[in-house]
Amino acid sequence: MPTVIALTRFGPPEVLRPLRIETPRPGPGQALVRIRAAGVNPVDCKLRRGDFAGTDPAGFPQRLGNEFAGTVVALGPDVPADGAVAVGADVVGSATAQAYAEVLVVDTAGLVVKPPPVPWEMAAGLPAAGQTAHTALSQLGVGPGDVLLIHAAAGGVGTIATQLACELGARVIGTAGEHNHDYLRSLGATPTTYGPGLLDRVRALAPDGVDVVLDLVGGEAVTTSLALVQDRHRIGTTVDRRAVEEHGVLRVGGRSLPALREIVGKAATGRLTLPVRTFPLREAVAAHRLVESGHVRGKVVLTV
Structure with missing residues (x-):
């Protein structure tokens, strides 16, 4: 029986x-993937x-995880065996x-x-991260x-958005802790420290102004952005719903299969x-602790 990570209470x-769990069976249009x-x-x-x-009550046990990479081990009855997604194909996708989990039907x-x-x-x-960054830009x-x-x-998201934006010909100023400044430079960005005084630091780095903002933090980051960019349709946030409602900035991101293909x-x-x-999958507790610390460079991933 395969293993999944679940919670029985918040x-x-x-x-x-x-x-x-019991090994699930793929239905019409589906594949069973070994994660x-x-x-x-x-x-x-x-x-x-x-x-x-x-606003979204859920029963228990409840599972987590919205992205994966794995190998197709079985197909539903109507999926052509000679297509791109065949048994044995290595795939990437969203859930x-x-x-x-060790296995997943998608x-x-x-x-x-x-x-x-x-x-x-x-x-x-x-x-x-890839789809969010691509669609947001x-x-x-x-x-x-x-x-x-x-x-x-x-x-x-910031790592991928920085690289995509530089490739598009934009100049990127990125906020991060000082320990990540050399990393951002390696991606092509001009780094600056977040926190008090950010507005003045950004204005010093961009004396001719900032054209567009991608906010992945919310709160004070949006306040700073509003002082830098007049066109609120060029301020996008992935996290701050209140800013969208109160200030008219854009809620950005979302899934796009063509974007994922391009990113891959x-x-x-x-x-x-x-x-x-x-x-490892069974160390999901430690992975969550690290993500909640707010000091992740790139991504945290569970391996199976």
Whole structure:
């Protein structure tokens, strides 16, 4: 019987437990995937804590995990065996709160073939961060000559957004702790420290102004952004719903299969990098502790 990581109540990381399940069977249009690695995201921690319990009640046990990389081991009855997603194919994809697992049933339409040069751990961190970064930059219209400020540029979404924006011809200013400044420089960004005085530091780095902002933090980061950019449709946030409602900034991000294909292709050719910190599946508690510390460079991934 395969193992999944689940919680039987909301709470701290310690509520996560291994749970044995029956091996699921793929239905029409589905594949059974043996998971090799699964990404851990801040939203997983919020779900585990019960941050959304008031508006999205869920029964228990409850599972987590929205992205994965693995190998197809079985197909549903109507999936062509000679297609790109065949038995034995290595794939990358998204799931909804179920990827912390040894096996997973998913729709084949949402899978992208993993090229051999992309390591399993890196591949598992690409769907959420990659799709979010790609679609956010598109929604904000980032292009050549733009000065783009990214709040929390050293995290998973920030890492990929920085590289994509530089490739588009934008100049990127990224906020991060000082220990990540050399890392941001290696990605092509100009680093600066977050916290008090950020507005003045950004203005000193961009005396001609900032054109667009990608906020991955919320709160004071949005306040700073509003003082830098007049066009609120060029300020995007992935996390701050209140800023969207009160200030009219854009809620950005989302899933796009063409975006995922492009991201995976860039990773395969070395045009995109994503540092990964790994934990075995059964050490999901430690992985959640690290994500909640707020000091992750790149992504945290569970390996199976």
